[in-house]
Amino acid sequence: MRVILGPMEGVVDHLMREMLTEINDYDLCVTEFVRVVDQLLPNSVFYRLCPELRQGGKTLSGTPVRVQLLGQDPHWLAENAHRAVQLGSPGIDINFGCPAKSVNKSRGGAVLLQDPALMYDIVKAVREATDPRLPVTAKVRLGWDDPEHCFEIADAVAQAGADEIVVHARTKTDGYKADAIKWDYIRQLKTKISQPIIANGEIWTYEDGQRCMEVTGSDALMVCRGAINLPNLGNVVKHNHAHMDWEHVLELLLKYSTYEIKGDKGLYYPNRIKQWFAYLRHEYPQAQALFSDIRAHNKAAPIVAILQQAQQDSVA
Incomplete structure (x- = not known):
């Protein structure tokens, strides 16, 4: 089973990634988002948020670290994706899931779930601007306020050429409410698109991980908040290790x-x-x-x- 350490803005910085990948068998990390507006960002921005670029795009323990971009302009996202890959990122992730009001107000993150056509344009532009041998992935929620929108969202991202889709199984308006998790929608998505789907949301224990895989049929799991609650959650979920004392x-x-x-x-x-x-x-x-x-x-x-x-x- 692949287990990925997900991005958490302001929490999982490169220091936290360094430490958590040292004690867990994570298959991949995704950075905090790089905010793209209307320009090609200087190299220093990428190195600041992802210093692992200076060591082959990996943590010191060897876990690959993928740069995540957030924005709404296909051209500038593509330009910055190309730069991130040139600097050593082993692929690009695009953030369509951040529910923060400050981000959504400036048309970034989850607000784009209301515009699948723009999501398509963004993913297509990023895919065309980057090395085809490297993955372009997208992190989405089920929708803005209606989980039924997940099918159009996932189809747009898949048709645009994303290699994998991370699905946080709640809508934007659900926030992080535990009882709002809807893993069953991931199972339905698996029947409609061919790309691998990574399930995210409410994975706190080994049992949660097993149940999520069973319910969703997903290809991998991403852990975020749980990895901070329980520092060795990666190995708990992946290898059924005991909880760290x-x-x-x-x-x-x-x-x-x-x-x-x-x-x-x-x-x-x-x-x-x-x-x-x-x-x-x-x-x-x-x-x-x-x-x-x-x-x-x-x-x-x-x-x-x-x-x-x-x-x-x-x-x-």
């Missing part, structure tokens, strides 16, 4: 702290670590108590001290 999570938190403080986002470390804790507390009760301690701090040093003390306490 809290002591090892603390080790990862301290390792991530080192990455962040030494890296180019050191100033953002307090916000990033709090954001991660907001996910971890769904899986680990211990994270809730620590979150209460760290949330008052806006500097790295006291947060790291709290984590170090918690690690000492856990082995005492």
Whole structure:
């Protein structure tokens, strides 16, 4: 089974990808989106969001990293896709799924689900502008507000030449509501298009992954939020590994702290670590108590001290 680490804007940056691919057998990562408006972006933008381009488009542990683009202009998306591939991206992913209001207001992400003809033009332009040996993929939702629209959406993307389609099995208006997941639509899509379909949404455990594959008949799985809740979710889903214990999570938190403080986002470390804790507390009760301690701090040093003390306490 292929398991892909999906993109999460502002969460799964290159440092998080580095760490999670080191401890999981992921087959692929997809970057946070590169926002394209009306110009060819400089190389520095691609290197900033995907420094793995400097090492053959892979993390240090060897997992391929595909650049994701978001925008609404077929010409400029094609130009930037060509550049990303030239710089070393092993393919291109196109974001048609982001539900954020700020993104949708500027005609990016999920808002394009209302315009399958434009989606077709975008995918076709990107496919024609890039090396045919490299995959062009698209990440979609079932529709804007009606899941029945998924058939027209998927057909447009498939007819335009996408090699694979990632389907988040909810509409834009569903947001991330757990009870709104509609895996059965992926099963129906599988009967209508020939391209491989990757299922995404509500995969938190090995059992979820198995049930999703059974219900959808999909060709692979993508995990996003669950991979932050449970750091070894990739191996849990793929190999039925035991859930990582809290002591090892603390080790990862301290390792991530080192990455962040030494890296180019050191100033953002307090916000990033709090954001991660907001996910971890769904899986680990211990994270809730620590979150209460760290949330008052806006500097790295006291947060790291709290984590170090918690690690000492856990082995005492």
